[in-house]
Amino acid sequence: MAKGIWVIVEQSKGTVRKVSLELLSQGRKLADEKGEELVAVVLGQGIGSLAQQVAQYGADKVFLSDDANFANYTTGAYTSVVAKLIRENEPSLVLFGNTAVGKDLAPRVATRVGVDVAVDCVGMESDQEHYVVLTRPIYAGKAFAKVAALSARPIMATVRPNSFPVADPTAKDAQVINVAPEIDANDLRAILKDVLAQASGRVDLTEANIIVSGGRGMKGPENYGILEELADCLGAAVGASRAAVDAGWKEHKFQVGQTGKTVSPTLYIACGISGAIQHLAGMGSSKVIVAINKDPEANIFSVADYGIVGDLFDVVPVLTQECKKLKA
Amino acid sequence: MNIVVLVKQVFDTEAKIVIKPDGKIDDSSVTLIMNPYDENAVEEGLLLKEKLGGEVTVVSVGTPKAQDTLRTALAMGADKAVLVSDPALEGADDYVLAQVLAKAVQGINPDIILTGRVAIDYGTKIASRVAEAMGIPQVNTVTKIEVNGDKAVATREVDGGSELVEVTLPAVFSAQKSLNSPRYPSVAGIMKAKKKELKNLALADLGLAAEVVAGRMKILNYYLPPARKGGRIIPGEPAQAAAELANLLRTEAKVI
Ligand SMILES: Cc1cc2nc3c(=O)[nH]c(=O)nc-3n(C[C@H](O)[C@H](O)[C@H](O)COP(=O)(O)OP(=O)(O)OC[C@H]3O[C@@H](n4cnc5c(N)ncnc54)[C@H](O)[C@@H]3O)c2cc1C
Numbered sequence: 001m002a003k004g005i006w007v008i009v010e011q012s013k014g015t016v017r018k019v020s021l022e023l024l025s026q027g028r029k030l031a032d033e034k035g036e037e038l039v040a041v042v043l044g045q046g047i048g049s050l051a052q053q054v055a056q057y058g059a060d061k062v063f064l065s066d067d068a069n070f071a072n073y074t075t076g077a078y079t080s081v082v083a084k085l086i087r088e089n090e091p092s093l094v095l096f097g098n099t100a101v102g103k104d105l106a107p108r109v110a111t112r113v114g115v116d117v118a119v120d121c122v123g124m125e126s127d128q129e130h131y132v133v134l135t136r137p138i139y140a141g142k143a144f145a146k147v148a149a150l151s152a153r154p155i156m157a158t159v160r161p162n163s164f165p166v167a168d169p170t171a172k173d174a175q176v177i178n179v180a181p182e183i184d185a186n187d188l189r190a191i192l193k194d195v196l197a198q199a200s201g202r203v204d205l206t207e208a209n210i211i212v213s214g215g216r217g218m219k220g221p222e223n224y225g226i227l228e229e230l231a232d233c234l235g236a237a238v239g240a241s242r243a244a245v246d247a248g249w250k251e252h253k254f255q256v257g258q259t260g261k262t263v264s265p266t267l268y269i270a271c272g273i274s275g276a277i278q279h280l281a282g283m284g285s286s287k288v289i290v291a292i293n294k295d296p297e298a299n300i301f302s303v304a305d306y307g308i309v310g311d312l313f314d315v316v317p318v319l320t321q322e323c324k325k326l327k328a
Numbered sequence: 329m330n331i332v333v334l335v336k337q338v339f340d341t342e343a344k345i346v347i348k349p350d351g352k353i354d355d356s357s358v359t360l361i362m363n364p365y366d367e368n369a370v371e372e373g374l375l376l377k378e379k380l381g382g383e384v385t386v387v388s389v390g391t392p393k394a395q396d397t398l399r400t401a402l403a404m405g406a407d408k409a410v411l412v413s414d415p416a417l418e419g420a421d422d423y424v425l426a427q428v429l430a431k432a433v434q435g436i437n438p439d440i441i442l443t444g445r446v447a448i449d450y451g452t453k454i455a456s457r458v459a460e461a462m463g464i465p466q467v468n469t470v471t472k473i474e475v476n477g478d479k480a481v482a483t484r485e486v487d488g489g490s491e492l493v494e495v496t497l498p499a500v501f502s503a504q505k506s507l508n509s510p511r512y513p514s515v516a517g518i519m520k521a522k523k524k525e526l527k528n529l530a531l532a533d534l535g536l537a538a539e540v541v542a543g544r545m546k547i548l549n550y551y552l553p554p555a556r557k558g559g560r561i562i563p564g565e566p567a568q569a570a571a572e573l574a575n576l577l578r579t580e581a582k583v584i
Pocket residue numbers: 214215216217218240241242243244255256257258259260261271272273274275276277278279282292293294295298310311312313341364
């Protein structure tokens with residue numbers, strides 16, 4: 001009998017990533033409803049203190065492997081251990097964040113244990129017949145699909161950051177089970193040679209609560225400074241349209257849209273972006289959209305909750321000043 | 329180098345999604361294209377072949393229409409194409425799709441398998457699944473691949489930076505946009521492509537019984553997001569409008 005709701009926790013430098021806290025919070029609710037335990041799987045090095053942290057967010061049990069093999073994420077080592085734990089314990093549901101790690105690991109683990117995984121889910125409802133029904137965007141958010149697992153267990157899903165709120169931590173203990181870092185020989189055929197961190201201390205686009213994005217209207221790379229300043233004040237990430245990326249002003253990893261990142265922040269501020277269908281596909285599910293554009297006919301206004309028709313070079317700096325006043 | 333590139337036929341990015349009365353997605357009036365990232369995968373296959381010699385085979389699972397996409401890849405310069413098409417695959421889940429792709433690829437015995445980073449329609453992480461089904465390593469979202477003998481070093485884009493990963497071949501690599509700039513098919517290439525081998529296979533040809541298709545997950549239904557309505561245009565001079573906007577974002581929308 002499959003039992004337990006599992007969250008594969010991501011951590012970096014001793015702190016649990018926000019998306020994992022979101023999954024633990026949501027997992028806790030579901031575990032209570034189903035009468036099952038909430039289990040966190042935490043791999044890393046020097047992470048002993050994290051058991052306490054995940055317990056505070058609802059975990060009843062923690063599988064912990066604190067080992068040099070997990071100092072950095074590698075597909076092979078993580079797949080070996082996670083797949084083995086799943087086989088031995090047969091959970092009902094396994095949740096991953098839809099992050100670079102989750103997107104790499106979940107399909108690999110799912111295939112190894114012989115199940116499908118629903119990728120990039122934005123919703124999850126408890127369901128009598130199917131245990132849960134998952135919602136996933138398709139065509140970069142132009143449509144949605146409700147998906148469910150048939151009889152195969154575990155049900156597996158990767159969940160997009162910002163899909164669920166983080167609950168307040170409560171004082172709580174969890175049973176900690178140390179897991180041996182046993183890695184299949186065949187999983188050692190990829191070796192991580194080097195990790196090149198990016199200088200920017202900014203939050204990742206896909207995880208950001210607020211995104212300030214600039215398009216062709218920015219006129220050149222040198223002008224992104226005014227967006228950076230606004231982003232600094234708001235604690236936001238900076239994105240771009242494809243026109244700005246194609247012009248070489250921003251790297252592709254900052255592109256929002258159907259062939260870039262799909263994002264759903266609580267606030268998306270589009271500056272000098274016309275609102276092409278491919279761009280809207282990537283950010284249309286943002287909670288609040290603001291458009292700053294000098295063309296009153298620009299399509300972006302048809303999706304914006306708030307719009308300013310005007311020159312972004314006049315508007316954005318004032319917005320930054322106002323933001324600073326509010327935060328002061 | 330024996331190189332395989334997985335290519336998928338998808339709706340054009342301009343396509344509006346329409347759900348038919350029977351609940352399925354209407355594909356009758358959309359333009360079909362090669363998944364944009366697969367152009368990068370094909371390009372990388374061709375560059376590796378130019379450098380190291382060998383052959384590039386493009387493989388797709390899809391409807392008979394996907395032949396057009398395979399022809400495009402052949403016109404870019406790929407040598408051969410394989411299309412797996414079978415009515416039994418309609419509604420197959422991604423676990424199954426990966427098993428079928430793995431089986432088709434294994435028959436070609438490649439050193440390198442290239443895919444796009446993501447398919448812009450369903451985006452289901454096929455590369456990792458195919459790699460696992462074949463028992464070989466994968467490197468996802470690569471921006472650079474260097475092959476040395478039976479090993480390759482790839483640069484992988486991750487959240488907040490990048491990594492260098494060394495793999496023993498055969499291995500699967502999924503292409504990020506910045507890996508290269510895909511070439512356009514030349515007129516001569518298009519002519520040549522018409523004569524190149526394009527093999528059509530059904531599940532039985534891969535030694536797979538229709539039962540393998542029995543899925544693990546299913547799509548219950550599709551729906552369109554609620555249409556967003558344009559909101560409020562804030563009037564006034566830039567300074568005044570910006571101040572009002574900040575105020576509204578704090579007091580009304582409560583997002584800053
Ligand atoms: C296969 C394919 C995939 C694509 N994928 C993506 C994708 O993932 N993401 C994406 O964004 N696009 C994508 N596109 C491109 C898309 O079609 C548009 O071309 C692109 O989004 C336009 O970018 P933009 O809005 O910055 O530029 P434009 O459309 O040129 O708009 C610039 C806007 O800036 C305004 N402006 C100019 N100066 C100022 C100023 N001083 N102050 C205020 N406003 C000003 C103008 O009024 C205009 O509305 C894709 C296209 C194709 C064919």
